[in-house]
Amino acid sequence: MLQLRDAEGPTTVIRRADYAAPAYWIDTVNLTFDLDPLKTRVLNKMTLRRNPDVAAQCLKLDGEELNLARVLVNGQGASFKMEGKQLVLDNLPADGTFELEIFTTCAPVKNTSLTGLYVSNDSFFTQCEAEGFRRITYFLDRPDVMASYTVTLRADKRKYPVLLSNGNLVASGALAGVGNEGRHFATWVDPHKKPSYLFALVAGQLVCREQRITSRGGKDHLLQVYVRPGDMDKTEHAMNSLMASVVWDEARFGLPLDLERFMIVATSDFNMGAMENKGLNIFNTKYVLANQATATDADYSNIESVVGHEYFHNWTGNRITCRDWFQLSLKEGLTVFRDQEFSMDLCADASARAVKRIEDVRVLRTAQFPEDAGPMAHPVRPDSYIEINNFYTVTIYEKGAEVVRMMQTLVASSNDPMGREGFAKGMTLYFARHDGQAVTCDDFAQAIADANPDSALARLLPQFKRWYSQAGTPRLQATGHYDAAARSYTLNFSQSCAATPGQSDKEPFVIPVNLGLVSASGAALLMQVQDSAAPSGDSHLFVMTQASESITFVNIDEEPVPSILRGFTAPVLLDFDYSDTQLLTLLANDPDPFNRWEAGQRLALRSAIHSIAASADTTGATGLNDAYIEAMRSVLRHPTLDAAFKELVLTLPSETYIAEQLDVVDPQRIHAVREAMRAQLATALAEDWQWAFEAHKDNGAYRPDALSAGRRALAGMALSQLCLAARDNADSVWPGKTYQRFKDAGNMTDRANALSALLSGGHALATPALARFHSQFKNEELVLDKWFAMQAGACDRGGQVLPAVRQLMAHPDFQLRNPNRARSVIFSYCNANPGAFHRTDGAGYQFWSERVIELDSINPQVAARLARALDRWKKLAEPYRSAARDAIGRVAGRSDLSNDVREVISRALAD
Known part of the structure; x- marks a missing residue:
């Protein structure tokens, strides 16, 4: 068995084949919290019973960073021992049923990992997926142990007036007794059994937007969105998205809201996008807060998608959950598919649906395909892991969603050519069979097939399930x-x-x-x-x-x-x-929007690869041919094509995607070729870009709908291209107009597009624009994230971006411990700016190694995600390859690495 070694000893690989049901089940959990940042007291009273299907064993409970004060079995003191991080109890009651009481304390304010119970902006939050609950109390912290929870929160009312947990509020009020002056309590009961990873609590100074709705079945529900005081004006879109999600899930799949209330809470310190805790979703503020002054169209779209995603988990993930973490895509792949369908169904017309599909595929190709081809490649249902946090990946989510989409395609019939009705029948059978259970990917696939016995899926199911077991992109x-x-x-x-x-x-x-x-x-x-x-x-x-x-x-x-x-x-x-002529035919005429877009991408990619090969032997590149440029002009001027679709077609393949098509990658050569292609399009289509900008710049009152967003996207692209052409022509007119648009913009999308155009073009006016932007939005955390990210992701001219990034990290507004802020600078540079990161002197890799090590001591999950920036180092040409190998080696040489980072680094270095 492969073993790695961390600071605490050997780390064992966990294998799917070794799954065994727990020796005990937990039926009820009664938790009482006395909340204090430095010393929170947790009293955990549980009822347990022996699993009759498992041979008698001792009880082993998971725990991390807890101070254990008391253990009682049926009210009496009990003997126990510690084995590593596990609390082990033996000599338990012979009948196998008993009450267990555990009293522990923890220090949430010191918890920088943001898993378990932690403090953010003087408020308490939790994040328990995948294995955070063990940082709150000793427990069977695994998804197949589902219990009923009653939770009582006690705290200082002045500091923490809002006390929330899963389910329904059954009691609240002032605490009586000496020492409880000014303190209050709230007791919550969750009517549904759940695994520990879905537990949540929130306590703090929060304000709430409320909306009452009535379901199709006539039941009344209370929807609530909690945010910090001062952010209430940014919650309307999140609430609208939540209401739309509730309506859609009941209409499309017959799945109603099953709780009296449904709550969303936003926090600025969060490792992920959001978490689907039963009835109490905790969100990164990035996916809740939006108004036209602070949020872009992309932000609005992401909020709609993520709110939908977490709500849809209420059934696909909560009501039916995973037997073990190897089945993670059972809930994540399925729910990504559902949120993609939700967003497409909300689109007003077919062209907007097509744009959404193209955007989803673009993510798959630029992020998941490289993962499939790299050292972290794994099946949609992995066979092993060291640290489960490393498997919250684009393979589990996006590729998992594509596997579900193929199921829908394969249950299509002549009466149901899209497969929507057949898939909905499969979902109905899935819930009839497995509601309230922890199950596997096989169970889901079998239900979809059994509900459609005459379908291709049913006929081919054993072979189809290779999509779950085999890694790689066919x-x-x-x-x-x-x-x-x-x-x-x-x-x-x-x-x-x-x-x-x-x-x-x-x-x-x-x-x-x-x-x-x-x-x-x-x-x-x-x-x-x-x-x-x-x-x-x-x-x-x-x-x-x-x-x-x-x-x-x-x-x-x-x-x-x-x-x-x-x-x-x-x-x-x-x-x-395909010949160029064939691709041009598809680009101009294919009735399928995806393949129309794909034809343009193939033409551009072909030119890029040819130019990269030519530039290896000569000082120049061949660039784009006249036929391609004329085709792009036709797309741009087309009278009926959707503006958002035009913007997608006219966007060149990314540097990352181009790199994946090559056996040996010279990042600087790719960057130079793509920039030359952009400049060529900017100059050759200058008059067309001017027309596009003038025709799409004015959109009236701001609305975040797909049509308006598409018009703003195309206007922003045109402005960027005009600024790029102006740089090469030494023209100051368009930079001046762009700066004026930046100042006059009535929404963040137009403002950010104008600032981005100045930065992309390398114009002097970018400097005062950045200063003005910071001054105007210095109190808006999410807007400052954009300010940091645009600079860290800027086009590198003369190697100036890395010094700028180091300066940004010294900026008073930079906070390494906040994941959003760390991502805005470090990830924008290392993961999203290949032309600046892959320096011939290796300085970018040196910066990366420093940050991975620094972040690992604070937040291993964030550090591990940064560590993956060099997954594909073996494809690099020299001198990049040796420099990258040395940087990875510097990280690997640390003896105190977390399991999260060590697993990523070890895989990267493996033969």
């Missing part, structure tokens, strides 16, 4: 052959998947491939599969199950252009040797 290779004499067109497919850590030979996946055929003139062609009686329309779903297969379409009068993987029906890499 590569789908396709070739086409037109037989003029037979009037037929054949597509030949083959699939493969590269080796990943611990997995070499992969078996074929089930890959649903949505297909279309487009004529050279741009017409959509009817598709009739060979040996079928009639055409099936202008699209066809081909389900690939073998290593190689083919499909032939007949009655085709000319060689078509194949439109493959429409809507991105499977998370695969598609190889098809």
Whole structure:
């Protein structure tokens, strides 16, 4: 068995195959908290019973950083011992049923890890997923132990007037007795059993927006959003998003709100985006607070998505939870799929839905595909881990969502071509079978298949589940052959998947491939599969199950252009040797918006790779050809295309995505080529950008809807391109106009776009704009995060960004212990600014190693996420590769690393 060693001794790999049910179940939990920042007292009274399916064992309870004061069994003192971090009790009552009382203390104000019980801005918060509850009390801290909770909170009323926990408030008031002057209490009872990771409490100075709603079933519910005093004006959008989520889940899946009240609380110190604790969701302020002066369109969209995500967990994650943490995608992948569908269903028209789908796929390709190809590659259902916090990944979330989306695709029928009805039937069966249980990914997949017995999913389920067990991104290779004499067109497919850590030979996946055929003139062609009686329309779903297969379409009068993987029906890499002419045809005519966008991306990527190869031997790059530029002009000027879609098409592939297409990566060469391509587009389309800006700059009263946001996005892109062209032409007109727009902006989106345009263009006016921005928003934490991030993520000219980043870390407003602020500077530089981070002198890597070590002593979860910035170091060309290896080695050489960081670093260094 692989073992790593940390400061406390050997660290054992935890394996899915070793799962065993607990020796005891916990039925009820009665917790009493006397809240004090320096010394919080926790009295935990539990009823337990022996699991009759497990041979008699001692009881082992998890605990970390607790001071143990008392242990009683059935009211009597009990013998116990400590084994590492576990409290071990033996000689328990023979009948296996007993009451256990544990009294402990902890110091929340010293808890910088932000897991368990901690203090933020003089208020108490908790974060218990995945294993934070053990920092509150000794417990069977695992997701398959579900209990009923009663929680009493006691505190100074002046300091902590609001006392919240899961479920329903059943009692509250002043505390009586000597020593309790000025103190009060609140008792909460959760009517639903839950695992410990869903426990939550909040206590502090908070204000609340309330809304009462009535469900379809006629039940009344109270919705509440709690924030710090002064932030109430930024809570309307979060409340609207919560109401929309409640309505949507009941309408789409028949899942009503099952609590008298549902609460959201925002805190500025939070490791994640938000947490779905039963009835008491705790959120990062970033995903709650918004008004037009402080939040961008992207912020509004993210709030809608995250509020929806956490609410949807109420059923997919809370009512049915994970048997063990290897099943994490059971709740996360499914709930990401649900929040994606929610956001698409809220879109007013088909084009907005398509934009949302493209945005989701772009995240998958730029973040998850590299993970699949790197040292941290793991299946959607992992087989092992050292630190579970490291597996809250884009593979679990985004790829997991794509696996669920494929299920919906594979239960489609002629009466339900999208599969929505079949999938909803599967969800209904899933809850009928498993409500109130802790189950597995297999249980979910089986329910969807069983509810649709005639579907492709039901027929192929054992093979389909390879998506859960096999890591890596499948590569789908396709070739086409037109037989003029037979009037037929054949597509030949083959699939493969590269080796990943611990997995070499992969078996074929089930890959649903949505297909279309487009004529050279741009017409959509009817598709009739060979040996079928009639055409099936202008699209066809081909389900690939073998290593190689083919499909032939007949009655085709000319060689078509194949439109493959429409809507991105499977998370695969598609190889098809399209000609530029074919791609231009798809870009101009494909009725599928995703493949229309994809054609433009392929053309740009082809130019970038060709230019990078050319620049290796010459001093110049070939750049974009005239046909591509004219195609972009046509998109920009198109009279009916949605503005948001235009902005996506005109955005070049990212440096990260370009790097993933290369075997050996020279980050500076990629950066130079992409910047040259941007400048070329800026100059060649100068008049078109001016038209686009003028046509989209004025949008009336601010609304965060998809149409208005798309117009602002395109106007912002046009402004950025005009500033870029002005730099190369030594023109001061557009920088001046941009600075004026920055000053006059009536919303944060327009203001941030203008500031970004000045920074991107490297204009002198960026300096006063930054100073003005800081002065105007110095008391707005989330806006200051944008201010920090824009500077740390700025285009690097002359190596000035790293010195600027070090200066930003010395700024009075920088706080390393706040995850949002740390991410705004350090992550914006190391993870999101490859042109500045990958320096030939290795100074960026040195900075990275310093920050990983520094953060690890404060907050290991944040440090581990930063550590992943160099996951793909082995692909780097020299001198980057050696410098990166040395930096990783400096971190690995530390003897006091957390398990979180050590696991990431060890995997990065592994052969």
